[in-house]
Amino acid sequence: NASCHNNHLGIPAGKGPHQVGCADLMVGHTVQGTFFRLYYPCQTSEASEKPDWIPCREYFNGLADFMKMSRTLSERIFNYLFGSYKIPAAWNASFKPDDKYPVVIFSHGLGAFRTLYSAICAELASQGFVVAAVEHRDESASATFYYQENNEAEQRPHAVHQNFRPISNNLEEEWMYYRALKPGELEFPLRNRQVKQRADECIRALNLLIDINAGKSVENVLQSTFDWTTLENCMDLCRIAIMGHSFGGATVIECLCKEVKFKCGIALDTWMFPLDEEIFPSVKQPIFFINSEKFQWAGNIIRMKKLDSAVIPRKMITIKGTVHQSFPDFTFLTGNWIGKILKLKGEIDPHVAMDLCNRSSLKKPANLIVPQTVAPTSVSAKVSFANLTSLVIFTQVMVSSVKLVI
Numbered sequence: 001n002a003s004c005h006n007n008h009l010g011i012p013a014g015k016g017p018h019q020v021g022c023a024d025l026m027v028g029h030t031v032q033g034t035f036f037r038l039y040y041p042c043q044t045s046e047a048s049e050k051p052d053w054i055p056c057r058e059y060f061n062g063l064a065d066f067m068k069m070s071r072t073l074s075e076r077i078f079n080y081l082f083g084s085y086k087i088p089a090a091w092n093a094s095f096k097p098d099d100k101y102p103v104v105i106f107s108h109g110l111g112a113f114r115t116l117y118s119a120i121c122a123e124l125a126s127q128g129f130v131v132a133a134v135e136h137r138d139e140s141a142s143a144t145f146y147y148q149e150n151n152e153a154e155q156r157p158h159a160v161h162q163n164f165r166p167i168s169n170n171l172e173e174e175w176m177y178y179r180a181l182k183p184g185e186l187e188f189p190l191r192n193r194q195v196k197q198r199a200d201e202c203i204r205a206l207n208l209l210i211d212i213n214a215g216k217s218v219e220n221v222l223q224s225t226f227d228w229t230t231l232e233n234c235m236d237l238c239r240i241a242i243m244g245h246s247f248g249g250a251t252v253i254e255c256l257c258k259e260v261k262f263k264c265g266i267a268l269d270t271w272m273f274p275l276d277e278e279i280f281p282s283v284k285q286p287i288f289f290i291n292s293e294k295f296q297w298a299g300n301i302i303r304m305k306k307l308d309s310a311v312i313p314r315k316m317i318t319i320k321g322t323v324h325q326s327f328p329d330f331t332f333l334t335g336n337w338i339g340k341i342l343k344l345k346g347e348i349d350p351h352v353a354m355d356l357c358n359r360s361s362l363k364k365p366a367n368l369i370v371p372q373t374v375a376p377t378s379v380s381a382k383v384s385f386a387n388l389t390s391l392v393i394f395t396q397v398m399v400s401s402v403k404l405v406i
């Protein structure tokens with residue numbers, strides 16, 4: 001059957017009514033600039049090509065650093081395993097200005113970067129959202145780039161990438177790679193500093209979208225054919241959510257505390273460690289925690305429970321048969337046995353897992369009858385915030401917290 005051949009591998013396209021486009025925006029060429037990939041509902045007309053999932057080889061090098069593997073060896077392995085995958089979105093396709101779309105800012109996990117959650121982002125965009133997947137410059141990403149002014153730039157040959165090049169040629173590309181914890185270094189000060197910077201970067205991305213919505217012209221440091229003015233007055237600024245995975249889940253809590261424009265947070269398998277618990281009482285917005293079965297330990301769950309509230313809608317579900325890597329795109333890209341060994345897959349089919357995550361974020365009832373071939377291993381149990389140990393697969397997860405925005 002198909003499952004033993006890899007022809008079914010690939011990042012699933014969004015299932016919603018809209019075609020999905022994507023474009024990169026970098027405003028401010030230095031490391032303090034804002035950098036994100038926007039996923040949005042696009043015109044169906046042109047079938048423009050889909051961009052590479054991994055934009056360039058420096059990202060493979062960063063992944064190698066993150067995985068503590070040698071760069072040369074793993075660049076070949078990653079290239080062989082993942083080099084040909086595409087993002088399920090049309091590169092720089094024309095924006096579809098039919099509606100005022102709700103906005104989601106997405107924050108990636110430790111060692112990830114802006115393109116690795118394209119299944120979630122493309123699904124949201126296909127349902128009629130504008131999604132900005134930020135790339136953090138706090139040294140938690142496997143790799144990210146920015147530019148230095150350099151008047152002697154002509155002397156150094158520029159690596160020419162097919163997806164991006166700077167608008168002026170006196171800008172020289174600089175790469176920032178994942179920074180591992182140094183021996184003897186205390187982890188909390190580093191992670192707390194990083195989560196604060198991550199929140200500032202998400203808030204800057206939101207403010208940039210607000211400017212774009214107001215029709216302000218933005219100067220994209222990256223040469224691109226995408227016309228950002230077509231987004232004018234097409235974003236519903238009363239419905240803005242912050243969403244993130246793991247370290248990005250902690251970024252969700254930090255953003256909710258700092259910026260009231262975020263109406264609610266969707267935190268995927270949140271890593272609570274980087275957060276200072278003193279900020280918890282000042283988080284007033286609804287939060288929806290979507291957890292995997294395996295990324296659960298008492299300390300982490302107890303901290304989430306501290307955010308429980310009787311007055312503010314707070315929900316938590318755990319999707320049985322999923323693992324930490326069920327949220328990023330990797331979960332779709334290896335055969336079953338590699339996936340299980342690298343802990344990129346859980347027990348249930350990754351498409352079902354992603355479907356559950358997306359449906360619960362979008363408050364859509366999940367089908368109770370799942371075709372037997374992909375039915376998760378065991379019967380669901382009702383979940384509530386109260387008994388955290390209980391696991392849910394799917395019931396009608398009408399999540400009031402997300403209803404406000406979605």
Ligand SMILES: CCN(CC)CCN(C[C@]12C[C@](c3ccc(C(F)(F)F)cc3)(C1)C2)C(=O)Cn1c(SCc2ccc(F)cc2)nc(=O)c2c1C=CC2
Pocket residue numbers: 063066067068108109110111112116245246247248271324325328330342343344
């Ligand atoms: C040895 C490395 N050691 C570093 C501290 C721990 C590494 N690790 C477990 C991993 C990531 C894993 C992974 C990726 C990718 C392949 C590949 F082969 F498919 F490329 C394989 C195997 C290795 C599963 C995690 O850090 C888990 N994690 C993550 S994983 C986010 C991510 C990163 C890179 C990706 F390509 C995709 C997703 N985001 C977080 O915010 C947090 C944690 C833990 C606490 C907070």
